[in-house]
Amino acid sequence: MSIQARRQRERAERERLIITAARELAEAEGWEAVTTRRLAERVEYSQPVLYSHFKGMDAIMAAVAVEGFADLAAELRAARAAATDPRKALADVSAAYAAFAERRPALYDAMFSRTVDLPFATPEAPAALHAAFGELSEAIRPQAGDDDLGLLTETFWSGLHGLMTLMRGGRLPREDHDRRLTLLISRFSR
Amino acid sequence: MSIQARRQRERAERERLIITAARELAEAEGWEAVTTRRLAERVEYSQPVLYSHFKGMDAIMAAVAVEGFADLAAELRAARAAATDPRKALADVSAAYAAFAERRPALYDAMFSRTVDLPFATPEAPAALHAAFGELSEAIRPQAGDDDLGLLTETFWSGLHGLMTLMRGGRLPREDHDRRLTLLISRFSR
DNA sequence: CAGGAATGCTAGCAATGCTAGAGTAGAGTC
DNA sequence: GACTCTACTCTAGCATTGCTAGCATTCCTG
Numbered sequence: 001m002s003i004q005a006r007r008q009r010e011r012a013e014r015e016r017l018i019i020t021a022a023r024e025l026a027e028a029e030g031w032e033a034v035t036t037r038r039l040a041e042r043v044e045y046s047q048p049v050l051y052s053h054f055k056g057m058d059a060i061m062a063a064v065a066v067e068g069f070a071d072l073a074a075e076l077r078a079a080r081a082a083a084t085d086p087r088k089a090l091a092d093v094s095a096a097y098a099a100f101a102e103r104r105p106a107l108y109d110a111m112f113s114r115t116v117d118l119p120f121a122t123p124e125a126p127a128a129l130h131a132a133f134g135e136l137s138e139a140i141r142p143q144a145g146d147d148d149l150g151l152l153t154e155t156f157w158s159g160l161h162g163l164m165t166l167m168r169g170g171r172l173p174r175e176d177h178d179r180r181l182t183l184l185i186s187r188f189s190r
Numbered sequence: 191m192s193i194q195a196r197r198q199r200e201r202a203e204r205e206r207l208i209i210t211a212a213r214e215l216a217e218a219e220g221w222e223a224v225t226t227r228r229l230a231e232r233v234e235y236s237q238p239v240l241y242s243h244f245k246g247m248d249a250i251m252a253a254v255a256v257e258g259f260a261d262l263a264a265e266l267r268a269a270r271a272a273a274t275d276p277r278k279a280l281a282d283v284s285a286a287y288a289a290f291a292e293r294r295p296a297l298y299d300a301m302f303s304r305t306v307d308l309p310f311a312t313p314e315a316p317a318a319l320h321a322a323f324g325e326l327s328e329a330i331r332p333q334a335g336d337d338d339l340g341l342l343t344e345t346f347w348s349g350l351h352g353l354m355t356l357m358r359g360g361r362l363p364r365e366d367h368d369r370r371l372t373l374l375i376s377r378f379s380r
Numbered sequence: 381c382a383g384g385a386a387t388g389c390t391a392g393c394a395a396t397g398c399t400a401g402a403g404t405a406g407a408g409t410c
Numbered sequence: 411g412a413c414t415c416t417a418c419t420c421t422a423g424c425a426t427t428g429c430t431a432g433c434a435t436t437c438c439t440g
Binding site: 112113115120121147148151152154155157158159160161162163165166169170171172173176179180183184187188 | 302303305310311337338341342344345347348349350351352353355356359360361362363366369370373374377378
């Protein structure tokens with residue numbers, strides 16, 4: 001029994017190692033640089049080991065994304081907790097979201113842009129994703145009025161997501177980012 | 191002289207052929223199915239011919255994107271022209287944008303999601319892109335108030351783009367799309 | 381009807397995701 | 411304490427990718 005437990009523990013540790021290595025590699029050089037060979041070399045195992053843990057590269061990316069949800073949720077929560085009044089809370093949470101996307105673009109892509117095999121808009125979605133979404137919801141709740149809070153959160157989130165992806169793809173000039181963000185918030189405020 | 195002219199014409203035709211084939215292949219099976227070999231087979235030339243026209247696959251995708259800007263601009267213009275009052279114009283143009291993204295997802299990705307080597311937020315950007323952006327601008331102008339029209343257009347566009355990409359990536363439930371779109375428009379209306 | 385230049389093809393390279401099968405530990409049994 | 415057997419990891423390889431070098435061929439020019 002104890003031997004099996006130790007093996008399971010070692011396996012879990014190695015899985016974490018793989019996920020961390022994949023994330024670090026992606027954040028350092030982008031997802032296109034995360035190949036099975038380079039990842040295997042980094043964790044000092046052969047490629048087939050990766051496949052004993054994950055179905056394929058997509059599954060590895062999904063695991064990285066799940067980690068990212070927790071990080072994002074924590075940062076949004078911190079931003080909301082530090083804010084004094086509701087209006088500032090929305091601005092601060094939005095700024096935290098934007099900062100996260102800017103600071104960790106590869107991680108953000110795995111979470112929100114790349115096609116990964118994860119449940120999103122269902123109860124089975126990762127708990128951390130619900131947590132992050134909940135932070136956005138609470139931040140915008142004071143501005144909901146008669147609108148459905150869930151729908152409003154989704155729509156505001158779309159605005160944030162669109163701003164970040166279009167800017168990062170070179171479709172929007174960087175220098176106006178702050179003004180666009182302010183404009184988005186003001187239009188979503190009653 | 192005439193011979194050179196004919197050759198140039200034939201070359202241009204073949205280039206169009208390549209672009210069209212790439213777009214059709216992408217729209218039928220997605221961009222990951224557009225490989226140099228399949229594309230070459232489709233246009234009934236060998237692979238190196240593609241490289242005599244384009245620097246690589248990215249450049250082919252960029253050419254497809256430029257074609258797409260013209261299509262989108264035309265559809266937005268038609269929607270705006272058919273609308274009776276300003277409020278309806280914004281709704282119709284937004285719906286046309288969403289319909290375009292839904293109907294031609296691969297084309298939309300090349301235009302707005304994939305990283306392609308094209309100038310966007312500069313005067314050198316494709317004229318058709320400016321045209322499409324201009325349609326959005328005119329549609330939202332009545333709602334601008336004291337806000338800068340360019341920034342407002344960019345921000346509203348980000349909202350549309352975010353809605354479509356998140357929904358298509360499975361991050362937002364499809365069934366609420368219309369309500370989210372309505373909500374976005376209402377928040378951007380004065 | 382030759383000479384030459386443009387043009388398209390065959391063949392191949394390095395790298396990709398993924399897998400089959402061999403080899404090697406270490407755990408359980410007498 | 412020796413032995414079998416299971417579980418695990420690695421080497422080697424497949425099919426496919428984007429891209430390129432160098433050879434044929436074709437067609438225009440004089």
